Amino acid sequence: MLRRLSAAAGGVAVVFLLSACGTGGSVSSASSDKQNGRKLFQDKCAGCHTLSAAGSSATIGPNLDASFAQARSDGFKESAILDIVHDQIKFPGQYPVSQNDSDYLKANMPADLVAGQSAIDVAAYVAANAGKQGFAEAQAVTGTNGKQIFVTKCGGCHTLKSAGTTGAQGPNLDLLMPPFAIVKNQVIKGGGIMPAFKGVLTDAQIAAVAKYVAKHAGKP
Numbered sequence: 001m002l003r004r005l006s007a008a009a010g011g012v013a014v015v016f017l018l019s020a021c022g023t024g025g026s027v028s029s030a031s032s033d034k035q036n037g038r039k040l041f042q043d044k045c046a047g048c049h050t051l052s053a054a055g056s057s058a059t060i061g062p063n064l065d066a067s068f069a070q071a072r073s074d075g076f077k078e079s080a081i082l083d084i085v086h087d088q089i090k091f092p093g094q095y096p097v098s099q100n101d102s103d104y105l106k107a108n109m110p111a112d113l114v115a116g117q118s119a120i121d122v123a124a125y126v127a128a129n130a131g132k133q134g135f136a137e138a139q140a141v142t143g144t145n146g147k148q149i150f151v152t153k154c155g156g157c158h159t160l161k162s163a164g165t166t167g168a169q170g171p172n173l174d175l176l177m178p179p180f181a182i183v184k185n186q187v188i189k190g191g192g193i194m195p196a197f198k199g200v201l202t203d204a205q206i207a208a209v210a211k212y213v214a215k216h217a218g219k220p
Ligand code: HEC
Pocket: 012, 013, 016, 041, 044, 045, 046, 047, 048, 049, 060, 061, 062, 064, 067, 084, 085, 088, 089, 092, 093, 094, 105, 106, 107, 108, 109, 110, 113, 114, 122, 123, 126, 169, 193
């Protein structure tokens, strides 16, 4: 079951399509606000999922471009993908979690991160964009611009006013105001659902994002 995270994307999406039957029912995208969905995605989902349209590159949950590229090319309608995503928000699986064993998830997806109209908006946004450009790779951050690194790698989980992010999975860094050494250590090692970034970001990038956070946390 856990293997499906690394399994071929088409299989994954089809599993979800089948499991979607009889749970949440069908949702119409006619009344959705995808602009709002994009904002909500960046706040609530980007910390765990790669979606190239949203500029997110997290790897805790499946890469949503990969999950839906195959389904899309197999001719699944956008409305079917919307239903899958909407059901996933309501009924995510709960699986064994282990930081160390690569066969296990790093974290479970919490249920009801968004509800009601917000859930429809996010699902419609994902359905309109996931896999549109094929199997997009997780967007690589190449430079050492601390703010840019923060927005793509950290902002989905952390609020930091200076970067314009409002994630709430991790502590609000404006309130925490952590010094450089603490941020750097946390980024290298991770903790809780926060992934370790050693090997994901270069040493220079880790130093750059830590410097950026230490300098700007608690400031406008
Ligand atoms: C704390 C991390 C986390 C957050 C935040 C999160 N997810 Fe997930 N998501 C996961 C994990 C882990 C899985 C795989 C396990 C499962 O299916 O529940 C997953 C699975 C999915 C899947 C199924 C894809 C597949 O190939 O199996 C979709 C769709 C999805 N998430 C959408 C969302 C949306 C939309 C949001 C925001 C409302 C969101 N996720 C927020 C961790 C997260």
